[in-house]
Amino acid sequence: MKGETQDKILQTAIRLIRTKSYNSFSYKDIADEVNIKKASVHYHFDAKSTLGIAAVQEYQSKVSYLMDKLKAEEKDPLKRFDQYIGFFRHGLSNGEICLVGVMSMEINTLTKEIQDELKNFFENYTKWLVDILEDGRDKGMFQYNGSSADKALYITSAIEGALILSRAYNKNNGPSNNNTYNMEYFERVADQIKNDLLNNPC
Amino acid sequence: MKGETQDKILQTAIRLIRTKSYNSFSYKDIADEVNIKKASVHYHFDAKSTLGIAAVQEYQSKVSYLMDKLKAEEKDPLKRFDQYIGFFRHGLSNGEICLVGVMSMEINTLTKEIQDELKNFFENYTKWLVDILEDGRDKGMFQYNGSSADKALYITSAIEGALILSRAYNKNNGPSNNNTYNMEYFERVADQIKNDLLNNPC
DNA sequence: TTATCATTACCTATCAGTAGGTAGACTTAA
DNA sequence: TTAAGTCTACCTACTGATAGGTAATGATAA
Numbered sequence: 317m318k319g320e321t322q323d324k325i326l327q328t329a330i331r332l333i334r335t336k337s338y339n340s341f342s343y344k345d346i347a348d349e350v351n352i353k354k355a356s357v358h359y360h361f362d363a364k365s366t367l368g369i370a371a372v373q374e375y376q377s378k379v380s381y382l383m384d385k386l387k388a389e390e391k392d393p394l395k396r397f398d399q400y401i402g403f404f405r406h407g408l409s410n411g412e413i414c415l416v417g418v419m420s421m422e423i424n425t426l427t428k429e430i431q432d433e434l435k436n437f438f439e440n441y442t443k444w445l446v447d448i449l450e451d452g453r454d455k456g457m458f459q460y461n462g463s464s465a466d467k468a469l470y471i472t473s474a475i476e477g478a479l480i481l482s483r484a485y486n487k488n489n490g491p492s493n494n495n496t497y498n499m500e501y502f503e504r505v506a507d508q509i510k511n512d513l514l515n516n517p518c
Numbered sequence: 519m520k521g522e523t524q525d526k527i528l529q530t531a532i533r534l535i536r537t538k539s540y541n542s543f544s545y546k547d548i549a550d551e552v553n554i555k556k557a558s559v560h561y562h563f564d565a566k567s568t569l570g571i572a573a574v575q576e577y578q579s580k581v582s583y584l585m586d587k588l589k590a591e592e593k594d595p596l597k598r599f600d601q602y603i604g605f606f607r608h609g610l611s612n613g614e615i616c617l618v619g620v621m622s623m624e625i626n627t628l629t630k631e632i633q634d635e636l637k638n639f640f641e642n643y644t645k646w647l648v649d650i651l652e653d654g655r656d657k658g659m660f661q662y663n664g665s666s667a668d669k670a671l672y673i674t675s676a677i678e679g680a681l682i683l684s685r686a687y688n689k690n691n692g693p694s695n696n697n698t699y700n701m702e703y704f705e706r707v708a709d710q711i712k713n714d715l716l717n718n719p720c
Numbered sequence: 721t722t723a724t725c726a727t728t729a730c731c732t733a734t735c736a737g738t739a740g741g742t743a744g745a746c747t748t749a750a
Numbered sequence: 751t752t753a754a755g756t757c758t759a760c761c762t763a764c765t766g767a768t769a770g771g772t773a774a775t776g777a778t779a780a
Binding site: 335336337339340411413417418420421422423424425431434435438461462466467469470472473474475476477478480481483484485501504505507508509511512515 | 537538539541542613615619620622623624625626627633636637640663664668669671672674675676677678679680682683685686687703706707709710711713714717
């Protein structure tokens with residue numbers, strides 16, 4: 317199959333970035349997981365920075381697809397918001413946090429090209445959330461003061477932070493018998509974000 | 519002077535972790551910045567993990583000192599909260615984000631000893647904030663629903679996330695002529711956290 | 721006082737291992 | 751036959767780490 321190995325490499329890279337960070341995985345790691353040799357990884361992605369760019373683009377297109385589908389199929393703002401949160405929840409339950417968050421942390425060590433790719437992603441990222449928020453406010457379901465852009469930035473910050481802290485500091489973390497993680501911290505923050513949206517200043 | 523070089527190494531390590539991340543700096547980086555040889559860094563800290571532990575402990579004791587001083591000297595809860603935020607603001611203005619946040623992101627790549635050290639730090643970290651929040655609520659200045667522990671987790675998440683995003687996505691980031699960073703995103707999130715504390719559900 | 725010894729804080733040189741990366745031969749399927 | 755994909759085998763640069771040596775300092779005992 318054309319592109320099968322290439323796709324495996326890409327998906328593995330994305331998973332490794334989300335579990336260990338960009339500067340903490342190597343071509344050897346990829347090769348071992350895909351069951352090919354290091355040189356073959358280089359055949360598909362000549363340099364690590366190339367793979368990095370591809371990983372961001374692939375992750376973005378996956379998220380774009382989900383967000384567009386969500387916008388088309390789910391008209392209830394609260395359920396749409398829940399599904400938005402659900403996207404992060406699902407990753408975290410497998411020990412994977414947001415790729416944008418991880419690579420943003422390492423921003424000072426990345427090439428200009430990757431930085432630009434991330435910036436582009438981040439802009440879309442917040443647009444989706446602004447869209448959900450404004451839809452909810454228009455329909456009278458969400459209340460918040462100030463601009464939607466500010467609120468989106470606030471929520472995004474809280475989610476990114478919650479993902480990091482949840483994976484690091486939950487009791488019994490590390491994957492359990494069924495290979496999922498304790499979600500306690502994440503859920504506690506997610507609940508508060510939602511309550512703020514629903515109950516905010518009278 | 520006894521310990522002068524050792525302290526320079528430690529301070530440099532902390533700065534490099536906060537600007538680049540733990541897995542993105544090397545003993546060579548430290549050696550070059552302190553103007554000694556790599557082997558001399560090993561003389562003071564036999565292994566990188568030893569240096570990592572020492573960095574977390576040193577950072578913790580610095581923060582502890584500031585927090586205790588703050589508690590003793592500043593009795594107005596709002597001003598105390600502002601100073602708490604100011605601690606993160608100051609770091610970010612030099613391109614440095616929270617060491618706990620950075621290393622938590624890399625948690626899966628760290629030794630058990632460093633993980634324990636971080637967990638210990640995180641527990642104190644949230645205790646300080648809970649203390650500020652409850653003091654403010656007791657004095658009738660802060661309003662929030664739910665437990666103080668939940669609120670502290672929420673605020674901590676938002677701050678950690680804001681630090682990451684602010685450094686990565688502000689316009690014109692990178693250090694400017696006066697060697698400081700654009701703080702826009704961080705301030706926008708910080709303002710909302712504060713407003714929530716002051717105006718929340720009636 | 722001075723010769724002896726230990727300690728501190730560095731050095732040069734080197735280690736084995738791993739990083740990302742390349743050249744060229746081999747395999748396989750269209 | 752040709753092109754795609756994978757391999758072996760290698761490279762250079764760098765990783766954390768160690769061995770062994772050297773001044774300088776300080777303590778100690780004859």
